[in-house]
Amino acid sequence: MDTNLETALALVNRHRRWPWFIAGGAVVAAIAGVVVWRQVTSRSSVIPTSGTYASDEVEGRELADGTKLRFTFLDDQMHVFAGGNNMGGSVAIIGSKLFWSEEASTEVGCLPAIALQDTWLSGWLNSGVDVFRDHKRLVLSAQGVRVVLKPATDADL
Numbered sequence: 001m002d003t004n005l006e007t008a009l010a011l012v013n014r015h016r017r018w019p020w021f022i023a024g025g026a027v028v029a030a031i032a033g034v035v036v037w038r039q040v041t042s043r044s045s046v047i048p049t050s051g052t053y054a055s056d057e058v059e060g061r062e063l064a065d066g067t068k069l070r071f072t073f074l075d076d077q078m079h080v081f082a083g084g085n086n087m088g089g090s091v092a093i094i095g096s097k098l099f100w101s102e103e104a105s106t107e108v109g110c111l112p113a114i115a116l117q118d119t120w121l122s123g124w125l126n127s128g129v130d131v132f133r134d135h136k137r138l139v140l141s142a143q144g145v146r147v148v149l150k151p152a153t154d155a156d157l
Contacts, residue, residue, distance in 0.1 A: 068083075069149070070152060080100075082118050085118050105122075
């Protein structure tokens with residue numbers, strides 16, 4: 001066969017593949033778009049105005065033995081329990097930051113590790129933490145600590 005003919009046939013065959021490459025690229029782009037959309041819609045900045053949540057995961061901070069963190073939202077108030085004292089105060093969400101101002105606390109004497117945990121949690125929340133909703137869970141993070149909260153069950157109370 002003539003080399004010019006072979007070259008022409010090779011070019012024709014190569015051009016016939018392009019529609020398949022374009023269609024494949026469109027499918028990949030559509031799948032990537034769906035994955036990104038699902039991530040964006042699952043992470044919402046809508047924070048509850050009522051409900052109780054308990055810690056499901058805590059990374060970057062060791063909790064005192066046998067304790068969980070518990071958060072109760074009621075309108076513009078948030079009550080927090082870290083194992084020792086019940087603490088309450090005003091909560092504000094500004095952008096993706098949660099700011100809490102402790103205004104009241106019970107004065108129950110507790111073990112030193114739990115008292116330190118109460119103090120740490122109050123200070124951590126007062127400094128402002130990043131917050132977002134991931135499906136039914138809330139995620140709070142700041143200063144290398146990440147707390148994942150789930151809707152509380154009777155076992156968490």
